[in-house]
Amino acid sequence: MKKNWIVLLCAVIVMIAGLALVLSQNHISGTPVATSSDILANSTPKAPSSQESSEIIAMTSKSNVYTVKEYEGHIGVFFNDERKPYEEIQVEVSTLPEADRKLLKDGIKVTDTDRLNSIIEDYES
Known part of the structure; x- marks a missing residue:
């Protein structure tokens, strides 16, 4: 049971890190928002x-x-x-x-x- 929680926690951490990376790349690229x-x-x-x-x-x-x-x-x-x-x-x-x-x-x-x-x-x- 403890092993399942550790695997789940690691998966969540990897997903959060990936999301943070994508968001930071969008912010860094400076793509202008057209209005x-x-x-x-x-x-x-x-x-x-x-x-x-x-x-x-x-x-x-x-x-x-x-x-x-x-x-x-x-x-x-x-x-x-x-x-x-x-x-x-x-x-x-x-x-x-x-x-x-x-x-x-x-x-x-x-x-x-x-x-x-x-x-x-x-x-x-």
Whole structure:
């Protein structure tokens, strides 16, 4: 009976140590947490930094990618590599500031639906 308790205690200690290691690695890596304020600045979405770009490229192989870009004079939201948008936003691109037109020409790629909704809301307001 005593041997079973010792084995159980050792297993618990190993699990706690493993969890602590994983949590410390996440803390050390310094992976930024993206918020909607990271995407929007003064009603103009920011271009992703080089770190965000590499993060997006790394995530594209693992998850779905949404691209917000100009489509037939207004804004289209494309899912993965589709040629036709799955959603069209009736905002004329020509009425937007130059910075927004450039971003939409290049396409804004996101993998998170909350970030996608923030971008869409920004352009619709």
